Amino acid sequence: MKKYVPEPFRIKMVEPLKTTTREERIEALKEAHYNMFNLRGDMVYIDLLTDSGTNAMSDKQWGGVMVGDEAYAGGKSYFKLVDAGKDIFNYAYIQPVHQGRAAEKVFFPTIIKKGQVAISNMFFDTTRAHVTLAGGKPIDCVCQEAKKPSVYAPFKGNMDVEKLEQLILEYGKENVGMILMTVTNNSAGGQAVSIQNIREVAAIAKKYGILFNIDAARFAENAYFVKIREEEFKNSSIKEIVREMFSYADSFTMSAKKDAIVNMGGLIGIRENAELYQAIKGNCISFEGFVTYGGLSGRDLEALAIGLYEGIDDEYLRYRNASMEYLASKLLDAGVAIQNPAGGHGVYVDANAMFPHIPYYEFPGHTLCVELYKEAGIRTCDIGSFMLGNDPETGEQIKSEFEFARLAIPRRVYTQSHMDVIADALINIKARASEVSGYRITWEPPILRHFQAHLEPVQ
Ligand SMILES: Cc1ncc(COP(=O)(O)O)c(C=O)c1O
Numbered sequence: 271m272k273k274y275v276p277e278p279f280r281i282k283m284v285e286p287l288k289t290t291t292r293e294e295r296i297e298a299l300k301e302a303h304y305n306m307f308n309l310r311g312d313m314v315y316i317d318l319l320t321d322s323g324t325n326a327m328s329d330k331q332w333g334g335v336m337v338g339d340e341a342y343a344g345g346k347s348y349f350k351l352v353d354a355g356k357d358i359f360n361y362a363y364i365q366p367v368h369q370g371r372a373a374e375k376v377f378f379p380t381i382i383k384k385g386q387v388a389i390s391n392m393f394f395d396t397t398r399a400h401v402t403l404a405g406g407k408p409i410d411c412v413c414q415e416a417k418k419p420s421v422y423a424p425f426k427g428n429m430d431v432e433k434l435e436q437l438i439l440e441y442g443k444e445n446v447g448m449i450l451m452t453v454t455n456n457s458a459g460g461q462a463v464s465i466q467n468i469r470e471v472a473a474i475a476k477k478y479g480i481l482f483n484i485d486a487a488r489f490a491e492n493a494y495f496v497k498i499r500e501e502e503f504k505n506s507s508i509k510e511i512v513r514e515m516f517s518y519a520d521s522f523t524m525s526a527k528k529d530a531i532v533n534m535g536g537l538i539g540i541r542e543n544a545e546l547y548q549a550i551k552g553n554c555i556s557f558e559g560f561v562t563y564g565g566l567s568g569r570d571l572e573a574l575a576i577g578l579y580e581g582i583d584d585e586y587l588r589y590r591n592a593s594m595e596y597l598a599s600k601l602l603d604a605g606v607a608i609q610n611p612a613g614g615h616g617v618y619v620d621a622n623a624m625f626p627h628i629p630y631y632e633f634p635g636h637t638l639c640v641e642l643y644k645e646a647g648i649r650t651c652d653i654g655s656f657m658l659g660n661d662p663e664t665g666e667q668i669k670s671e672f673e674f675a676r677l678a679i680p681r682r683v684y685t686q687s688h689m690d691v692i693a694d695a696l697i698n699i700k701a702r703a704s705e706v707s708g709y710r711i712t713w714e715p716p717i718l719r720h721f722q723a724h725l726e727p728v729q
Contacts, residue, residue: 271596271599271600271603272592272595272596272598272599273592273596274592274593274596274686274689275588275589275592275593276589277589277682277685278585278586278589279328279586279682282329287315287316288312288313288315289315289647290313290315290647292644294313295313295643295644295647296644298310298313299640299643299644303712303713303723303724303725303726304636304640304709304724304725304726304727305720305722305723305724305725306319306639306640306643306649306650306651306652307319307651307720307721307722308722309643309649313647314643314647314648314649315646315647315648315691316646316647316648316649316684316688316691316692317649317680318616318648318649318650318676318677318678318679318680318692319649319650319651319678320651320678320680321528321615321616321678321679321680321681322370322487322525322527322528322678323369323527323532323533323534324533324680324683325527325528325531325532325533325680325681325682325683326531326680326681326682326683327531327532327533327573327577328531328576328577328580328682330576330580331531331532331573331576331577331580332573334347334569334572334573334575334576335569335572335573336569337572338567338568338569338570338571338572338573339568339571339572340567340568340569341562341568342560342562342563343560343562344562345562345563345568345571347568347569347571347572347575348366348562348563348568348571350571350572350575351364351366351571351572351574351575351578352364353575354575354578354579355537355539355578358509358512358513358578358579358582359512359513359516359522359539360513360516360517361516361522361539361540361541361542362540362541362542362544362547363539363540363544363547363550364537364538364539365537365538365539365540365547365550365551365554365561365564366535366536366537366563366564366565366566366571366574367536367537367538367554367558367564367565367566368534368535368536368558368564368565368566369525369526369527369534369535369536370394370396370397370485370487370523370524370525370526370527370536371396371397371399371400371525371536372536372557372558372564372565373523373524373525373536373537373538374396374397374400374523375400375403375553375557376538376550376553376554376557376558377483377521377523377538377550377553378400378401378403378404378406378448379404379405379553380546380549380550380553381404381447381448381481381483382401382404382405382406382447382448383405383406383447384405384406385405385406385407385445386405386406386407386445386446386447386448387406387407387408387409387437387441387445387446387447388401388406388407388408388409388446388447388448388449388450389409389411389434389437389438389446389448389449389450390408390409390410390411390429390449390450390451390452390485391410391411391412391413391427391428391429391430391450391451391452391455391458391463392410392412392416392427392452392455392456392457392458393408393410393450393452393457393485394452394456394457394485394487395457395657395718395720396718397450397452397485397523399717399718401448402662404447406447406448409437410457411429411430411433411434411437412426412427412428412429412430412455412458412671413425413426413427413428413429413430413467414430415428416428416455416458416459416461416671417671417672419459419607419608419609419610419618419620419622419623419672419674420607420610420620420623421610422610422611424462424464424495424499424500424611425461425462425463425464425467425495425499426455426458426459426461426462426609426611427452427453427454427455427458427460427461427462427463427492428455428463428464428467429451429463429467429470429471431467431470431471431474434449434471434474435474438474438478438480443478443479443480446478446480447480447481448480448481448482448483449471449474449475449480449481449482449483450482450483450484450485451463451468451471451482451483451484451485451519452484452485452487453468453484453485453486453487453488453489453492453515454488454491454492454495454613454614454615456487456488456613456615456653457653458609458672459609459613459618459653459672459674460488460491460612460613460614460615460616460618461609461611461613462492462495462496462499462614463492464496464499464500465496465500465502465503465511465514465515466500468515468518468519469518471518472518472519475520481520481521482518482519482520482521483519483520483521483522483523484515484516484519484521484522484523485522485523485524486516486522486523486524486537486539487524487525487527487528487529488528488529488614488615489512489515489516489522489524489529490508490512490529490581490582490587491529491587491590491591491614491615492515492614493508493511493512493515493582493587494508494587494588494590494591494614495591495614496511496515497511498591507584508582508583508584508587509582512582516539516541517541519541520540520541520543520546521538521539521540521541521543521546522537522538522539523536523537523538524536524537524538524539526574526577526578528615528681529581529582530574530577530578530581531577531580531581531681531682532570532573532574532577534566534570535566535570535571535573535574536564537574538550538554586682590614590681591614593679593686593689594612594613594614594615594616594617594679595611595612596686596689597612597617597677597679597689597692597693598610598611598612598617600689600690600693601617601619601693601696601697604693604696604697604700605700606619606624606693606696606697606700607619607620607623607624608620609672609674615678615679616676616677616678616679617677617679618653618672618674618675618676618677619638619674619675619676619677619696620672620673620674621634621635621637621638621654621673621674621675622634622672622673624638624699624700624703625637625638625703625706625708627704628706628707628708629708630654630655630667630669630670630673631655631667631669632707632708632709632710632728633652633654633655633656633673633708633709633725634654634673634708635652635653635654635655635656635657635670635672635673635674635675636652636654636656636675636709636725637706637707637708637709638650638675638699639651639652639675640709641699641706642675642695642696642699645695645698645699646691646692646694646695648677648691648692648695650675650676650677650678651675651676651678651720652673652674652675652676652720653670653672653674653675653676654670654672654673654674655667655668655669655670655673656709656720656723657670657720658670659714659717659718659719659720660719677692707727707728707729708727708728709725709726709727709728710725710726710728711723711724711725712724712725712726
């Protein structure tokens with residue numbers, strides 16, 4: 271078992287948690303139509319639904335909240351945030367927005383033309399949806415190693431560079447609106463992307479004159495992986511690695527609710543193209559609010575400016591990564607299969623390995639989420655066929671490459687004993703896995719269905 275690295279912080283404020291009985295949880299699941307997003311938060315003991323916006327802010331960030339400048343235009347907190355963004359990413363233009371999907375909504379229509387495709391190492395679900403809403407078609411192009419959960423590889427988040435070039439030739443470069451690199455690769459298991467791979471993808475984007483955008487939600491965790499796994503960067507600081515990563519792209523869209531350790535916020539970055547920045551400002555004013563607040567309060571801008579620096583702190587990232595590895599190693603030692611290695615923001619449990627008797631259309635990943643909640647009040651979410659939904663052209667259920675239950679770990683929130691509770695729950699489920707059956711959908715909305723769909727157990 272891997273060693274737990276002690277938290278580089280102490281607890282100043284606590285939030286009491288309610289414990290529930292198994293019977294209460296079974297009742298809560300029925301009321302929620304077996305959808306994790308419909309559960310009441312106070313019925314959850316350990317909430318691993320997402321690491322997005324669920325992080326604990328520091329005393330400095332809360333201090334910043336008190337001095338946030340609420341001016342409609344030109345507030346001090348805006349300039350503090352823009353300075354932090356320029357300093358960390360080395361980009362000329364930084365535009366705040368209220369969250370990641372807002373960045374996508376503001377930015378993608380300025381780039382993707384109707385009928386074009388966008389190619390990514392893997393799109394996150396809202397990112398995929400915003401490519402479609404902009405009139406484009408999203409295509410995933412992750413490397414082959416990602417598709418073998420049990421086999422360790424250091425950079426399972428990488429783009430399949432050969433396939434990327436084939437796709438560009440197949441569709442024609444004029445029909446490819448954007449190449450997008452998600453760091454870390456959330457949908458493949460929070461897996462790392464190497465700088466070597468970013469360089470190769472950037473070279474292809476340049477060769478064919480296609481815009482290269484980074485989905486930067488977990489940029490700091492990716493930089494940490496580069497530091498510990500890519501020889502060339504072992505002596506570089508996290509900030510140097512971040513600057514190097516972003517130097518190859520033209521732009522980034524970012525949900526700041528992850529690595530910038532805030533509860534709300536997003537950013538768009540443009541490396542140098544002033545015209546593009548102008549187009550973004552127009553959309554931002556229409557959809558989010560004036561350029562100098564971008565849908566956020568001054569206090570949010572202030573907390574975000576501080577959080578950007580806290581998120582790239584070496585010691586914090588070492589602890590964060592070690593807590594994932596501790597949980598992952600407990601599971602692997604007990605024979606619970608995961609996407610190996612652990613991701614930067616969570617451990618992805620391989621539900622296909624846990625429930626080989628449940629077919630993809632009965633949602634093994636989602637089934638494991640339900641079992642975890644029943645077992646110990648732990649809320650997680652499916653990253654698999656349930657999340658992927660139906661093919662927009664045929665209406666058929668898409669078969670996902672993976673069926674994961676994602677244990678997304680909020681930042682600076684849970685302790686080592688919470689990790690032990692999570693591991694024990696999964697080990698107990700594994701012992702009775704053959705008795706568990708899957709789920710079917712009884713109602714679903716047309717888009718992003720996993721947030722709202724109703725399900726029932728398959729008997
Ligand atoms: C990789 C990635 N991109 C984009 C988003 C969307 O961000 P938000 O939830 O802030 O809208 C997320 C959210 O989880 C994400 O993980």
